[in-house]
Amino acid sequence: MSSSSALVEKLISALQIMPGIGPVSAARIAYYLLDRKRQEGVAMSETVKYALEHVSLCPRCRNYTDVENTECELCSGTKRRQSGLLCIVETPGDVQALENSGSFLGTYFVLHGHLSPIDGIGPQELGFPLLQHCFEDPVLKEVIIAVGQTVEGEATAQFIAAMAHKRNLKVSRIATGIPIGGELSSTDGHTLENSINFRRPY
Numbered sequence: 001m002s003s004s005s006a007l008v009e010k011l012i013s014a015l016q017i018m019p020g021i022g023p024v025s026a027a028r029i030a031y032y033l034l035d036r037k038r039q040e041g042v043a044m045s046e047t048v049k050y051a052l053e054h055v056s057l058c059p060r061c062r063n064y065t066d067v068e069n070t071e072c073e074l075c076s077g078t079k080r081r082q083s084g085l086l087c088i089v090e091t092p093g094d095v096q097a098l099e100n101s102g103s104f105l106g107t108y109f110v111l112h113g114h115l116s117p118i119d120g121i122g123p124q125e126l127g128f129p130l131l132q133h134c135f136e137d138p139v140l141k142e143v144i145i146a147v148g149q150t151v152e153g154e155a156t157a158q159f160i161a162a163m164a165h166k167r168n169l170k171v172s173r174i175a176t177g178i179p180i181g182g183e184l185s186s187t188d189g190h191t192l193e194n195s196i197n198f199r200r201p202y
């Protein structure tokens, strides 16, 4: 793709860093910004720059926080820690989803991925030394493993469970099964199998 301006080409190329944005979508966005949203585009780029330069990881849970070396809002309140519950998730988006559901009032730990030796992601990259430190908190009673239901997620869950068992902590894994409003006939076999195996008294 070529245009009359090297700067436009550079903009189109830069926009392709976004997930799901190929050359055609990038060109559409670039021309939209140039044609109609110059001011807003500049404001957005300043917001992006500031956030990317300043958002850092909470030294306790590895979720995003505004101030470097300062615990995030969810960690700094004592009420959540007193619950004795620690929920381990793969991404900051997972924390957001759980917070939006209002279903969990403990603290979190964000792995930023799952074990994947082929991609060079091991215990160090997932912050396991810091997680080990969290496990030493005397207030902590139960570790809830809320990583994805994938092969890598399962391997990651097993690794974490072994670490937690060594500390004599109660370990649980989030349930799998039929979604609310879902029907058995349209549910895949693995999910059905899990919902039978992990059925609960009623």
Ligand SMILES: [Zn+2]
Residues within 6 Å of the ligand: 058, 059, 060, 061, 062, 063, 071, 072, 073, 074, 075, 076
């Ligand atoms: Zn935190």
